[in-house]
Amino acid sequence: MANSWWKESVVYQIYPKSFQDSNNDGIGDIKGIISRLDYIKKLGTDVIWICPVYKSPMDDGGYDISDYFQIDEMFGTNEDLDELLEKAKQLDIKVLMDLVVNHTSDEHVWFQEALHNPASKYRDYYIFKEGIDGNPPNNWRSYFGGSAWEPVPNEENMFYLHAFTKKQPDLNWENEEVREEIYAMINYWLDKGLGGFRIDAILNIKKRLEYGIFESDGEDGLAFIGHWILNQPGIEVWLKEMRERTFKPHNSMTVAEADVPNERLDEYIGEDGYYSMVFDFSYTDIDVPETGEWFKDSQWTWTDMRTNIFTNQLVTQDKGWGALYLENHDQPRSINKYIPEEWINDYSKKMLATLFMLLRGTPFIYQGQELGMTNIEMASLEDFDDVATHSQYKRALEYGLAPEQALKAVNKRSRDNSRTPMQWNTQKNAGFSTSDNVWLKVNPNYPELNAEAQLTNQQSVFNYYRQLIELRKNSVYNDVLIYGQFLPVKDKNEHILLYERQLEDKIVLVILNVTATEQEYYVDEQYQQVLINNYEDILLDQSRKLRLRPFESIVLANYGGQL
Ligand code: NOJ
Numbered sequence: 001m002a003n004s005w006w007k008e009s010v011v012y013q014i015y016p017k018s019f020q021d022s023n024n025d026g027i028g029d030i031k032g033i034i035s036r037l038d039y040i041k042k043l044g045t046d047v048i049w050i051c052p053v054y055k056s057p058m059d060d061g062g063y064d065i066s067d068y069f070q071i072d073e074m075f076g077t078n079e080d081l082d083e084l085l086e087k088a089k090q091l092d093i094k095v096l097m098d099l100v101v102n103h104t105s106d107e108h109v110w111f112q113e114a115l116h117n118p119a120s121k122y123r124d125y126y127i128f129k130e131g132i133d134g135n136p137p138n139n140w141r142s143y144f145g146g147s148a149w150e151p152v153p154n155e156e157n158m159f160y161l162h163a164f165t166k167k168q169p170d171l172n173w174e175n176e177e178v179r180e181e182i183y184a185m186i187n188y189w190l191d192k193g194l195g196g197f198r199i200d201a202i203l204n205i206k207k208r209l210e211y212g213i214f215e216s217d218g219e220d221g222l223a224f225i226g227h228w229i230l231n232q233p234g235i236e237v238w239l240k241e242m243r244e245r246t247f248k249p250h251n252s253m254t255v256a257e258a259d260v261p262n263e264r265l266d267e268y269i270g271e272d273g274y275y276s277m278v279f280d281f282s283y284t285d286i287d288v289p290e291t292g293e294w295f296k297d298s299q300w301t302w303t304d305m306r307t308n309i310f311t312n313q314l315v316t317q318d319k320g321w322g323a324l325y326l327e328n329h330d331q332p333r334s335i336n337k338y339i340p341e342e343w344i345n346d347y348s349k350k351m352l353a354t355l356f357m358l359l360r361g362t363p364f365i366y367q368g369q370e371l372g373m374t375n376i377e378m379a380s381l382e383d384f385d386d387v388a389t390h391s392q393y394k395r396a397l398e399y400g401l402a403p404e405q406a407l408k409a410v411n412k413r414s415r416d417n418s419r420t421p422m423q424w425n426t427q428k429n430a431g432f433s434t435s436d437n438v439w440l441k442v443n444p445n446y447p448e449l450n451a452e453a454q455l456t457n458q459q460s461v462f463n464y465y466r467q468l469i470e471l472r473k474n475s476v477y478n479d480v481l482i483y484g485q486f487l488p489v490k491d492k493n494e495h496i497l498l499y500e501r502q503l504e505d506k507i508v509l510v511i512l513n514v515t516a517t518e519q520e521y522y523v524d525e526q527y528q529q530v531l532i533n534n535y536e537d538i539l540l541d542q543s544r545k546l547r548l549r550p551f552e553s554i555v556l557a558n559y560g561g562q563l
Contacts, residue, residue, distance in 0.1 A: 006196075006253035006276050007321055008482055009094070010469050011364045012045035015329045016053050016075055017061070018421045018440065019367055021433035028421070028432070030076040034087050039451065041091050043370055043462070044469035047253070048088065049096040049198045051329055053081070057107050059167040060387050061329070061419070063098075063200060064105035068185045085193050094195030096253060101182050102201040103168040111169050115152065125178050126169045127161040128152065132211065139213050141222035142166075143292065145391035148225050163204050163225055165387055173205045173238055186246040196252035199275070203258045206235035217291055219398050224291065231260065236267060239274040247275075255279065255323050255362075262315045269320030277323040277362060280316070282308040284331055287413070295396035295409035302514045305338075306497055313359055313486040313499075322361035326352060327369045332417035336375040339551070343516050346372065348551040350464045350534035351512055357468045358501065358510050358555065360486040365465065367422055371454055372461040375417040376443045381407060385440050389414040416440060425452040467532055476560055477531060480506045495519050496548065507558045513548035521546045527556035 020032030030053060040048060052062035053075040062072070071078050088095050104111060113122035129137045129149075136149035136159050149159040150166040161170045171178055186197070207229045214223040247254050254275040259282075260268045268274050286300045286308060316322035326334035339348045349372035357363050378384055381393055389410050396406035411417075421438060423446040424431030429438050430446035443449075454460035472481045484501035489509070491498055496519050497512040509527055513519045523544045530538065533554040539547040546554070 003483070004276070004321075005094075006047070006362060008473070009047045009253075009362055010045045010472065011047040011049055011096070011362060012040050012043065013049045013051070013328060013364055013366045015051050015061075015367060015419055017051075018419050018432070020422065020424070021435065021438075024434045025074075026433050026435035026437040027074050027439050029074070030071065030080040030084050034080075034084050037087055037091055037093065040093065042455070042466070043365075044466055044473060045365060046092060047094045047096060047195060049255075049364070050098070052098045052100060054100075057105055057167065059105070059165050061385075061415075063100050064103070064107075064165070064168045065100055066105040066107040067109075068104075069188065082192070089193070094253070096196050096198050096255070097189060097194055098200055099186065099197040100200040101171065102204045103162065103164060103170045106167045106169055118155075121177065124175050125172055127172050127207065127209075129159055129161070129209070131157045131159050133157070137209075137211050139216065139222045140225040140228065141218065141220065142225060144388050145220070145395050147222065161207070163201070163229060170204070170207070179238065179241065183242065183245045186242070187250075190246060190250040190252060194252070196247065196250075196254050196276070199254060199256040199258075202239070202256050203231045203235070203260070204229045205238060206232040208232045218293070218395075220395070231258075231264070236274075239268075243274050252276075255364075262311075265315060265319045269316070269322070271320070273320060277321045279323050279325065279328075280312045282312055284326060284328075287337060293392070293395060293399070294413045295392050295399070295401065295406060297409075302497065303494060305514075309355075309359070310488045310499070313361075314488070317360055317486055322359075323364060324356050324359050324361040325364040325366070326356050327366035327418060328364070329366070329418055330415050331366075332413050332415075333373055333375045334369065335372060336412075336417070340516065343550060344374065346459070346461055347534050347549075349461045351514070351551040351553040353461070353465055353468060354510065354532070354534065354553040354555060355497065355512055355514075357465070357472070358481060358508070359499070360484065360501065363472075366418060368418070370462050370465040371423060371449060371451055373418075373420075373423060373449065374443065374445065375411070376420050376441060378407075378411055378414070378416070378441065381410075383441055384410070384414055384416050386415045386419070389416060423450040425450050464532075464534065471531055475531075477506075477508060477557060479503055480508050480557075484508065491521065493519055493521065496521055505558075509556045509558075510553070511546070511548070511556070512553045513551055516550040518550070519548040521548060523556065526558040529557045529560040531555040531557055531560075 017028050019028040020036050021028050022031035054065045055067035055070040055072045056062045056065050071081050110122045110125045113120050114126050136147050140148040142148040152158040162168050256275040256278045258278040287298050288294045289296050289298045335344050393406050393410050420443045421432035426447050430442050454462035480501050480503040484503040487500040489498035495515040497514050499510050501508045523546050
């Protein structure tokens with residue numbers, strides 16, 4: 001496969017609402033992002049992905065768009081976005097925006113027309129269906145819980161489809177005019193000089209509509225909608241069409257939120273695939289049961305983690321290129337997910353960074369991850385903003401959990417864990433905003449955990465991420481770390497996770513103790529150089545036996561110097 005700029009990049013994901021507030025209304029904005037570009041540059045990342053900033057009633061954090069061409073005033077103006085593109089360009093930073101085209105907001109003018117003027121062409125922009133005797137056409141469960149069908153006000157026995165919230169009606173991709181509108185909109189933004197897009201929920205655009213009551217897989221009598229709307233036959237025609245008409249002529253970077261089955265990966269990320277790369281969910285959703293009920297505990301082990309990461313690496317490198325991530329705006333903080341609470345410290349944070357940043361693919365760092373930001377503990381349900389958290393809480397109660405148990409469960413995995421304001425310094429609201437009314441609680445640990453403190457501390461998690469990025473981009477190891485093959489390394493000790501990156505005769509070996517107990521590993525003679533390690537020293541004896549302390553990580557190479 002050919003070299004590309006986006007394979008050599010490291011992406012920084014921004015959740016604008018929580019990143020930096022410039023006008024002190026308690027909500028982050030585009031001018032705030034502009035004021036922090038230097039920080040992003042200092043970290044070494046050279047692409048930013050900004051979550052949706054389009055006009056939106058914010059039912060689902062901006063993933064409910066009411067005008068694709070307008071920046072929402074809470075985030076600023078269209079001119080602010082132009083300025084962001086300009087300033088980012090001066091710093092050699094590319095900008096990706098979010099592309100949400102499976103659905104719009106119900107406040108989008110198309111949907112409003114469809115509702116109030118059923119005879120207009122906009123009726124067919126969405127999926128309206130007659131019910132069965134006043135009941136929905138089927139018992140599909142929307143991804144956020146409850147029926148995926150909403151009765152149309154003032155019409156009898158008529159429903160519209162929404163795979164997410166009822167304020168996010170699904171677009172009808174079968175309608176050619178809808179597709180034309182979407183492609184024109186994508187090109188409008190790409191023509192402004194965007195680097196590309198992160199593409200939301202795209203596997204859902206083709207529906208296999210069936211009437212009836214299907215076997216339920218929950219307490220609610222409903223059935224998982226994904227069986228009928230994920231990656232359905234025929235979707236490939238539109239995905240190809242979209243690429244040919246938009247991304248390809250612009251040579252864009254595209255990363256799709258698409259958990260593609262291995263046997264179909266080739267179509268998506270192969271040489272002439274629909275996208276540059278896709279996000280895999282197998283290791284970030286390792287703690288989510290198949291039903292999507294994340295209030296339920298799911299048991300996972302590091303053996304499962306290894307299997308999922310390694311399988312994805314091997315399959316992906318066989319077909320094309322991958323996107324690497326441990327966090328995003330839909331996930332809780334990785335340190336809380338993967339590391340037992342009593343072992344959350346800078347060592348384990350750096351170990352997780354080492355684990356994912358050196359795999360084969362383009363790394364995505366989510367704002368605050370580079371500081372080791374942690375989950376927040378909300379005292380009551382009202383403290384949560386996220387619509388999915390509220391619906392999970394409801395489902396947890398229906399399932400039979402007591403209110404305190406349900407609150408505990410949603411606290412653990414709420415998407416608001418990663419949406420709390422960015423922790424910049426020790427000032428009011430962690431330097432995010434001077435408002436008395438910040439839209440979501442600031443994590444109270446900000447006096448100890450903030451960017452300002454970490455920038456000046458050479459041993460900080462921030463500086464560790466910076467070094468990892470530097471190794472990948474500007475060191476004698478950069479070609480191996482970017483383009484080298486991924487090779488799993490087997491060791492009889494299950495508690496050590498090992499992998500190699502290899503390019504011709506150059507090899508980099510990543511050694512990770514994923515447990516809280518000491519482990520041993522014999523290092524082969526060929527590895528003479530240490531690239532990076534997360535403790536202050538390395539315990540290697542004459543016989544080349546390495547003692548690995550809790551969550552220790554060491555990266556070695558067979559060239560570059562002496563160990
Ligand atoms: C995935 C987005 O990442 C998530 O935040 C959103 O709720 C859904 N898609 C629906 O757009």
